[in-house]
Amino acid sequence: IAERLPQIFPEGTEHRNYLIREMAAKTIYVMFYAGAIEGSDCWVRPSQVTDMTDEQALLTDTESRKAWVKMMLSNKKKKPGNPWYAANSREPVRDETIRTGLIPLQAVVVRQGIPTTSSKPTYALQKGFSELFSINLYGDDLDAAIENWQKRYLSKAAITRLKLMKDYGSEDSESVQIKFPDGAIRKLEPGPSSLISKAVIEEFAPRFLKKPKVLWLSESGNKVVAQDEALAKALGLQIDPSRTLPDIILVDLGDDSSGLEILVVFTEVVASDGPINRQRKEILTTLATEAGFDPEHLAFLTAFLDRSSQPFKKSISELAWGSYAWFSTEPDYIIDLREHDESVKLTSLSNRNK
Template sequence: MSLFSVPSMSIILERLPKIFPEGTENRNYLIREMAGKTIFVMFYAGAIEGEGRWIRPNQVVNMGDSQTAKTSEDERLQWIENSLKSKKKRFQPADAWYAENTREPIRDETLKNGLIPCRAVLKREGIPTTSSAPRYCLNKAFANLFDENLSGDELELAIDNWQKSYLNKAALSRIRLLKSGAAIASDAVTVTFPNGEMRILAPGPSSVIAKAVIESFALRFLKNPAVLWLSESGNKVVARDEVLATELGLVIEPSKALPDIILVDLGDDEDGTDMLVVFIEVVATDGPINRERKIVLTRLALEAGFSEKNLAFLTAFSDRSVAQFKKAITELAWGSYAWFASEPEHLIELRDNLPMKLSTR
């Protein structure tokens, strides 16, 4: 049985970010050089679904640039045989890609937490965990995406079809939401308030997140939402509901350190006991609700006569894979929430002084 042709490393590394766009879980594991080299070795070894060939992580470790230049079928078959020998008989080339102990991140990050959950790589069943037998191969449809004859619209269509067939619905939804956000970030952003009013925000990622907060978060997580305050960078006031603010006794002064958005959940109790004021920071670059920010906003609300039980604090991001969230997570205030425009049905709660048992006995 002849071996599959091997695409160039440049083609593999160029296409991985297109196959796994922003929003793909563990994307870093999927598009970095280690993933590209792992895929290259699978091609080199003929480890493609249906071919009856498999690789193990140390074959990636023991590949070197000098070997990749040997592309005849006989040379590849000889390498496969040699690379599967026991450690004592196996020869590691001087230009080996990785140190011997690098097989763990290849196995655990690139394969187990990256390519396998995306169904780009298949794992051979029935092999004991302690066995050194090879057990990984490329999904054939995924392998076809690296055909060097594919280009332009034909490549885009092939990638789109593969994503629809093999990525789960949650992953696809997350990717599409991020794509749609990126597409409108360069144009003025129209936001529809819960009461039907519309406002125009300046182009940019912050406006895209703010739109998602008002149109999606508010309707999903609040009973009877209203926009009390909406601003853009530079303290530009987009919307301020003075009538509602006066009724609530909340003084809105742009000169104060107000958040990007203030939502009010008017609730459904006539006495207003279930009313909630939600202070929201939109993070496209910086500025989450940290401990200090929460203290300032709490003081503002308490001065207006609110009780702390009627307050909530939210930091909104585009996606949990973005650098802004990874940077902010270490300083987000306890007793606040984090929400992502790309996964609108989910909410992270940083519980504070509210003990909860994970199991009951």
């Protein structure tokens, strides 16, 4: 079970940490042990997971399992010798592993007609999900079964996110080709940073900018991949590679109807660390204002692979107010870290988002 969970719930799955940890594997094991599979009319409650012991788990014959279930659900339940978890661990099993992790992804079904405050057992494995753990299923057959289950039971948004996670998480190719807004092709060394850079230019730019241009693109080791000197000169921006420049500088040239409003988007790509924090934002703002740009024509973006990735979790507390965060696996969405000089009510923000 522990080996297959990361395959069933790959990188990019929401609340993946709850779904692939040991507690999840043990929860699923207890459901199998008790025969709690959709259609069997057998159910478990969290206390059965916390009270299970290694000794009991080894007694896999039918009579031993039935006797254990009967004893665990009786009023004269014996105190287990060395339980898997402390009694107060029932909440993480119920609230994190089952309710937050497994139920939303339809891996676990809930017994109907039972009050939420009832102590009766109410959880069972969804039948299709339970079949993914068959010992007779392996290799290509296992991969196909997992993919079919994901397509059938995960939401469209979840499937899209997993696909993009796979596409932008692959480092198998010898180089990463990026197609610029003007059709030009550039190559970067393979790696997670290059894949996120590709997503920024190919996915973010056309979605969030009216008329995007790539002014600057670099990769690890400050290697300059692309630099539009003519555009930089026209904008009055001094692009000095010896200075601390971001990974990507995008420019939105707007359109005629908008009065050719120009927006310079300083972008940091974070595969491990290095987001746009307060200090980084100040440095980049100084660079632009020295070139004569109004701060209102500047934007600051930190690009990540996915919300569930460790780099984002590590960086979120550092992200500068007045900047944006974007994820290549959810290209249609953006986090706006707004800053306001005066108090703003949620009603006005809500209306602004409609």
